[in-house]
Amino acid sequence: MSSNPSDQELYTPEIQNDTSLLQARQRSKEFRVAVIPGDGIGREVAPSAVTVLRTVGRHFDIQFDFQTYDWGAEYYLQHGRMMPADALDVLRSADAILLGAVGHPEVPDHVTLNGLLLEIRRAFDQYVNLRPAVLYAGVESPLRRARNGEIDLVIVRENTEGEYAQVGGFVHEPTPAELAIQAAVFTRYGIERVMRFSFELALERNEKRRVTSITKSNAQGYSMVLWDRIFNEIKALYPQVETESILVDAAAMKLIQRPESFDVIVASNLFGDILSDVAAAVTGSIGLAPSGNIDPLRRFPSMFEPVHGSAPDIAGRGIANPLAAIMAAAMMLRHLEKREGAEAIEKAVEQLLGEQRVRTPDLGGNSSMDAVVDEVIQILDMKNISSSV
C-alpha cells in the first residue's frame, strides 16, 4: 500500500487531531458537504439528493454549505487525472462527502475508480462500507416468496484493504510471457476493526442480533483463514450475538433462498461488493440501495453514495431512480447526528414506495426521475405542515 502517498500520511498525529471541526460545525449547525456528482447518472441523482437535503434543511433548521466538485471522467479527459492533485486536502475539511457515481465508457474503469472513489475510501480510512438492503412495502422482489418488511439486512463491507489493496504489478508486458500479480492484503488490524464494528451494530440494530461472516477459507488458505480466526475471537466477546460463517458461494445462494434470515453480514472488500448487488436485486432494485463509506473514528469525512454505478445505458434519459442517492443522503444525516432529518427522508421514501404511484421504470413504473424527486419533496413539505399544525 506504500505506493499510495496518501496512505503514508494517514496516521500522522497532525491529521488525527484535525477532527474538532465536525463538533464545531454541529454546534453552529452548518455542515460543509462536498458533492461529487461524477459521471453518467451520478450527475443526475447527486443533485436530486442535494435538492432533498435542502428541503430537509429548511424544515429542520439544518444549514448546509454545499460545495460541488466537477471531478470525474470528463475532468480526466481534459486534465489527465480524475481530480486535482490537492483534491484530498480540499475534501478533508468537509463534514461529509456526497458522491453520485464514477465510470465512463471512454475511460478504463481501473483508471476512473482508482483515481477517485477508491482513493478517497483508502485515504480517509473509511474502513466500513455500510450497505443496508430492505424490502419496503410496495416494492416487488423478484423472489416469489419474499414478503415486504421481512428482508432487512445490512452488509458491513471491509473497505480499505483485502482484494482492493491495489498491490501488484505487470511483468513482461506486452509479450506472450506477460503476467499480472494482484495481491490481497488482509491485516489483523483491518479485520479486527470491521468485525468489532459489525458486532456492535448487531447489538444496537434490532432483536435479531445476528452476525454472518462471509468466508472462502476452503480455497483462500491464508487470508480467509486469518479472517475466520479473528471472527471466532471477536464472537467470543459477544456471547449475546448469534453467529454463522458461510462460504461466499453458498452465501450468494442463501441471499436468494432465505434473505430474511440475515441481519448483519460482515464481508471482505470484494465479497461485500458482489453480495451487495445481490442484496440490492432481491430487495427490488439497485436504484434503491444506498451506501456509506464510514470512518467510525470520525478523523476524516465519511462519504455517502448509492451502491449503483454511472449506468451509461440509461444516462441522460432522466429515468434513473434517485432514491438510492436520496437514501444515502439520509445515511449522511444520521452520521452527522441529524436523526430527525434522516428519519423524515426515510419516511417520505417509504410513503412514496408504499403508494406505488410515482415510480421510475426499474421499479415497474413510468415516472421520470424529476417526478420522483418532486414527490419526495411534496411529501416532506406536507408532513412538515401537518406536524406544525
Ligand code: NAD
Ligand atoms: P451500474 O450500477 O451502473 O448499472 C447496472 C444496471 O443497473 C444497469 O442496467 C443500470 O441501468 C441499472 N441501474 C443502476 N442504477 C440505477 C438507477 N439509479 N435507476 C435505475 N437503474 C439503475 O453498474 P455497471 O453497468 O456494471 O457499471 C457502469 C459503470 O459504473 C462502470 O464504469 C463501473 O465501473 C461504474 N461503477 C461505479 C460505481 C460507483 O461509482 N460507486 C459503482 C458501480 C459501478
Ligand code: IPM
Ligand atoms: C461499488 C463499486 C466499486 C467497488 C467499483 C466501481 C470500484 O462497484 O461501490 O460497489 O467495487 O467498490
Ligand code: MN
Ligand atoms: Mn459494486
